[in-house]
Amino acid sequence: MPSSKSEKQLSTIKEKLVAIMGQENVDDTMSGRLAYSYDATPNFQALPDFVVSPRTAEEVAAVLKLCSDTSTPLYTRGSGTNLCADTCPIKGGVVLLMKHLDKILELDKENLTITVQPGTITKTITDRVEQEGLFYPPDPSSMKISTIGGNLGENSGGLRGLKYGVTKDYVMALQIALPNGELIRTGGKLTKDVAGYDLTHLFVGSEGTLGVITEATLKLIPKPESQKTILALYQDIEAAGRSVSSIIAHKMIPVTLEFLDQDTLKAVEDFAHIGLPTDVKAILLIVQDGPKEIVDRDIHRMAELCREEHAVDVRLAASDAEAEELATARRSALSALARLKPTTILEDATVPRSEIATMVRAIAEVAKKYKVRISTFGHAGDGNLHPTCLTDARDKEEMERVEAAFAEIFEKAIELGGTLTGEHGVGVTKAPYLEWKLGHAGIEVMKGIKQSIDPNGIMNPGKVFSEQSKQRMVMMK
Amino acid sequence: MPSSKSEKQLSTIKEKLVAIMGQENVDDTMSGRLAYSYDATPNFQALPDFVVSPRTAEEVAAVLKLCSDTSTPLYTRGSGTNLCADTCPIKGGVVLLMKHLDKILELDKENLTITVQPGTITKTITDRVEQEGLFYPPDPSSMKISTIGGNLGENSGGLRGLKYGVTKDYVMALQIALPNGELIRTGGKLTKDVAGYDLTHLFVGSEGTLGVITEATLKLIPKPESQKTILALYQDIEAAGRSVSSIIAHKMIPVTLEFLDQDTLKAVEDFAHIGLPTDVKAILLIVQDGPKEIVDRDIHRMAELCREEHAVDVRLAASDAEAEELATARRSALSALARLKPTTILEDATVPRSEIATMVRAIAEVAKKYKVRISTFGHAGDGNLHPTCLTDARDKEEMERVEAAFAEIFEKAIELGGTLTGEHGVGVTKAPYLEWKLGHAGIEVMKGIKQSIDPNGIMNPGKVFSEQSKQRMVMMK
Incomplete structure (x- = not known):
């Protein structure tokens, strides 16, 4: 949906954009506009009026002033990899590409x-x-x-x-x-x-x-002098959660402490073929870095703690190459899962790390209740989970169940002292739920700040602040 | 200067304050008001109308609402140890003590x-x-x-x-x-x-x-497992500055990397009597913490680097007790200097750590130019220096030279990519200079935020934002 400006208004804006950065950096062709009508977030698409590529900070500032003076929506964009529709130009206007500012x-x-x-x-x-x-x-x-x-x-x-x-x-x-x-x-x-x-x-x-x-x-x-990686395998998801708590309680802070459930493991192994175990319920991928003697000591202790919490096996990556392969496999989890069904919806509800096991259990219960398929992986050490729903956007009825399931997951995360989004942003997707976390008064403070800096509301409009907040299903204390 | 409210207005406000937290937590006696008319900052004093001590967050919120509704200045106060007059109630009104909220x-x-x-x-x-x-x-x-x-x-x-x-x-x-x-x-x-x-x-x-x-x-x-402390002694201030750069360039980040010049050393030794060297131009006090083997290795390397940069001596604290004594001595630098003259003005101009030697030299030149006595100590590792002027507030002519000297120090810090204040705050004292660091547009953004949250301007009025910015003596690039 391009903005509701008249042909004449658009033509004036175009002239000014061209005056700022030259014809070659102002694109209003249909193919150019289509290319930037969506980002990595499923199910969001909208056509901008212009795609512009300034070369200097001064040109960026001039574009902002023009947009503000003419109340034209402005959407800044890098590579568009975000997962909350933050770079989708949902109200049309200008997409501001940063491709020339790459030094x-x-x-x-x-x-x-x-x-x-x-x-x-x-x-x-x-x-x-x-x-x-x-x-x-x-x-x-x-x-x-x-x-x-x-x-x-x-x-x-x-x-x-x-x-x-x-x-x-x-x-x-x-x-x-x-x-x-x-x-x-x-x-x-x-x-x-x-x-x-x-x-x-x-x-x-x-x-x-x-x-x-x-x-x-x-x-x-x-740069840390050295690094080591272990994999701890579990037949019991709670045991994995307890291992996370135990490591931190023993005053060790690993660099990385990742959780992958069986569903995710299977998908990643199918995708990457690196010999990940697929016959266990969950794994923890644990990395420590620092001076060699400290890494050795920590890794040894952490492996022991995992065994004490009933890990069925603990494996040390034999080489840096193998460790890198494991990290790459973990990074590919979303891509691997995305191959399985037409639509993949990945969230990042986050809880205090002490609540990881409770949250993983709650996600499984919600999935069962709404009869949807949710795989869970994520950064267990900082309580940042990525429950990922494999679904099909064309199935309206299922999509409604998916939405209801995620609303319940958000609610549970907040009940446990957590948040709606740990690292993916609010964007369009979490905006209707933001009040659950911040309260009305908290949102009002943020809106006041926004209004004071961007009085004409041109900066990424339609994001973070929703016109309508979702009703919570149950009242929280 | 109590606020310009009438007796009647003050009496209504008092009634409401008493209704919020009880008579025993609302003090408008002259002795109570005098006790909170100043803080640790020299030369600032103003009488509040009320000193109140809420017991709960809800009572705090109610006091804020009352002050906002009646446009009454509100000054929140802990122990009043700040050095920028931030807790001095310069426009009268209410001093809000947090003494009951101490759990x-x-x-x-x-x-x-x-x-x-x-x-x-x-x-x-x-x-x-x-x-x-x-x-x-x-x-x-x-x-x-x-x-x-x-x-x-x-x-x-x-x-x-x-x-x-x-x-x-x-x-x-x-x-x-x-x-x-x-x-x-x-x-x-x-x-x-x-x-x-x-x-x-x-x-x-x-x-x-x-x-x-x-x-x-x-x-x-x-908690880090262990800690060690060394003192490096210099007859050349630049050599101390180069040692700081050299340690960081060798990829070691010590916990503490403090600088004290000869003036400060003498004052601290006179005060603490712990055997600090007073016959050298400067010292660095260096602390590293972490696993024992790493601390030993780092401390050894850092001592070598100091010697390479012509430290005349490098001494290892023999015990934790001696190390603690050195840290305590450093913490007492302000008190020690403050004994020497009636008025002590301590600033905290801060520069990128690569500019420490340049800044120390510039401070010495400014002191000479304005014929004022400035001792310098501070956190060399993070570029945060505390040039401290020993003066007498009753000597108007000297105070003018002190002010001019500090203005020039601020200007130099900003020229070197630094800031007016590293850790002491803007308060009243640095407010007139804030624009030098932030520019007019930067201050306007901050004022807009303040206005959106505190539309009646009751929160610590007269602080951070000055009614009049100081003119800079020379135009910076």
């Missing part, structure tokens, strides 16, 4: 920072810094194709969140284009900076609803 | 969190968690008397910032009372949570200008 501007080895433009591919950054013996920990599963701008917009997580945190924990400074056409800078190469409100963290994770990040300075750390 | 509500060993009320003393929290083998790293020098609520409001730093970050890096969830009388909750016991904007980090460090934090859930980590 690494500086690697500062004295201050351990890297400064990049938003269109840079995440993996390009991690590869570059690892060449220098440095490390940028956030590793969303899509990192081979996702852009850092998308990661910043969504505050992406990944497999290393337990020990190293998420994207926002590595952002030191931003340049941001605002809807009023101004460019501002926040933060600096500074561990400590309390000059005013923390705008850096406000914009990270704001899903393109406040402004456009045009440059980011990221914090790096020394 | 540790929960220590969750499975999720590694502690939930506290804002009036809890910082050291009470660190002592409690260390009993369990856990660790809350932020350690502002005032931690024996500061409250966690104050630390949250200021986003306090400390001596361990280099490796472990600052207060905001350990805040997982908040309960906040808003000026509209609502209580909201942000975050959760969740490493990953992207449900809406990051209000947690917006409120942390907002210096009481947006709302009142009534409860906080803090992240804990396992």
